[in-house]
Amino acid sequence: xxxxxxxxxxxxxxxxxxxxxxxxxxxxxxxxxxxxxxxxxxxxxxxxxxxxxxxxxxxxxxxxxxxxxxxxxxxxxxxxxxxxxxxxxxxxxxxxxxxxxxxxxxxxxxxxxxxxxxxxxxxxxxxxxxxxxxxxxxxxxxxxxxxxxxxxxxxxxxxxxxxxxxxxxxxxxxxxxxxxxxxxxxxxxxxxxxxxxxxxxxxxxxxxxxxxxxxxxxxxxxxxxxxxxxxxxxxxxxxxxxxxxxxxxxxxxxxxxxxxxxxxxxxxxxxxxxxxxxxxxxxxxxxxx
Numbered sequence: 001x002x003x004x005x006x007x008x009x010x011x012x013x014x015x016x017x018x019x020x021x022x023x024x025x026x027x028x029x030x031x032x033x034x035x036x037x038x039x040x041x042x043x044x045x046x047x048x049x050x051x052x053x054x055x056x057x058x059x060x061x062x063x064x065x066x067x068x069x070x071x072x073x074x075x076x077x078x079x080x081x082x083x084x085x086x087x088x089x090x091x092x093x094x095x096x097x098x099x100x101x102x103x104x105x106x107x108x109x110x111x112x113x114x115x116x117x118x119x120x121x122x123x124x125x126x127x128x129x130x131x132x133x134x135x136x137x138x139x140x141x142x143x144x145x146x147x148x149x150x151x152x153x154x155x156x157x158x159x160x161x162x163x164x165x166x167x168x169x170x171x172x173x174x175x176x177x178x179x180x181x182x183x184x185x186x187x188x189x190x191x192x193x194x195x196x197x198x199x200x201x202x203x204x205x206x207x208x209x210x211x212x213x214x215x216x217x218x219x220x221x222x223x224x225x226x227x228x229x230x231x232x233x234x235x236x237x238x239x240x241x242x243x244x245x246x247x248x249x250x251x252x253x254x255x256x257x258x259x260x261x262x263x264x265x266x267x268x269x270x271x272x273x274x275x276x277x278x279x280x281x282x283x284x285x286x287x288x289x
Contacts, residue, residue, distance in 0.1 A: 033057055035225075049266045058223045058266055060203060062105070063112035063127035066162055070270045071116035071125070079115060079124075080147055084108040085140040091171040097133075105131045110165075111141045113148040115157070119274045124152035127162040128209065134166035137208050141169075142179025145213060149186040158196040158277055163214040167207015180212035187216045196280050198273065201228050201251070201260075219276060220260045221269075222251035228259075 029042040035057030045052070049069060050059040067076060084102075087094045102108060110132035115124050126148045128135040145161070152159040168176040187197060199217025201210075204227035211230050222228060229249035237244055247253045254260050264272045 034059065051266050056224060056265075058203060058225060060130050060164060062131060063107065063129035066127045067112065067114060067116070067125060069266070070118055070160075070273060071114075072118065072120065075117035077115050079113045079151060080144050081108060083140055083144055083147075085138045085172070087171075088139065088175055089171065089173055094171040097171075101132050105129065107132045109138065109140045109144060110135045111144050113144050115151070118270065118277060121274075121277045122155075122157055123160055123277070124148055124155070124157045125160045125162075128164045130164040130166070130204070133169055135164045135209070136166050136169035137176050137179050138169045138172050139175045139179060142176075142182050145179075145183050146186045149183070149190050153190045153193055153195055156195075158198065158280070159190065160198045160200065160273065161213060161217075162200045162202055163205040163209050164202045165205055165207060165209035165214075167209065177208065180208045183213040184216060187213050191216075191218070198276060200269070201226055203227055206230065206232070221262050221264050221272070222254070222260050224251060224263050224265055226251040228254055
């Protein structure tokens with residue numbers, strides 16, 4: 001692990017610091033909303049959990065920050081932090097791009113996995129981070145997700161996975177595609193043992209991640225406006241030779257057609273997870289050590 005990455009990760013271990021991380025930029029700095037195109041003060045965006053106060057657009061957020069919004073303060077413990085991608089196919093320029101992504105994001109891989117508590121209920125949680133190779137599925141990402149599922153299975157914990165991905169990582173070829181079967185098999189074993197898996201799809205969730213573990217939740221949630229699908233709309237239209245319905249592959253369209261159980265705004269996500277966890281009574285010795 002590089003010194004830069006180790007220093008960055010150490011700084012991120014405080015969940016309170018994560019929630020306040022946006023304040024390092026001057027509060028009166030303006031940012032342009034990617035959806036409505038209107039200027040929004042940085043302090044308003046941070047206060048609103050990076051949801052545009054004008055149009056409600058849910059801006060993508062980092063994995064550590066996402067965990068800080070749902071886990072109890074002081075309960076976060078990262079798993080497999082040192083498990084990172086290498087260059088199995090000697091793909092030209094891949095190592096340099098990996099190093100650049102790590103320095104830019106402070107992440108070792110496109111997923112952060114952890115154990116923590118939500119309203120004192122122990123959970124195993126993982127978050128894909130679209131800032132790192134667009135959350136693409138590498139061999140390391142598949143291994144980390146699989147280990148998280150197995151950890152939840154072994155310790156009888158509810159499993160929560162947040163997806164945000166562009167699909168398989170082309171630089172790792174077939175090794176990336178194999179992670180679809182690997183993660184799906186782990187989820188199947190977890191399900192056979194009675195585990196509760198809550199899948200939360202965020203913008204965007206596409207490709208091999210959608211076609212594997214992201215679609216296998218016992219409860220399927222999504223953030224408003226999230227793009228969810230396998231292939232892109234343009235590819236589908238070219239394949240079937242037809243124009244797709246308006247809003248196709250949005251969370252709202254998928255909810256209407258039965259693919260999702262609920263669309264949950266970011267501000268209500270923690271309270272929704274608490275209700276679901278208590279309703280299902282999962283977590284084994286959830287209030288124990």
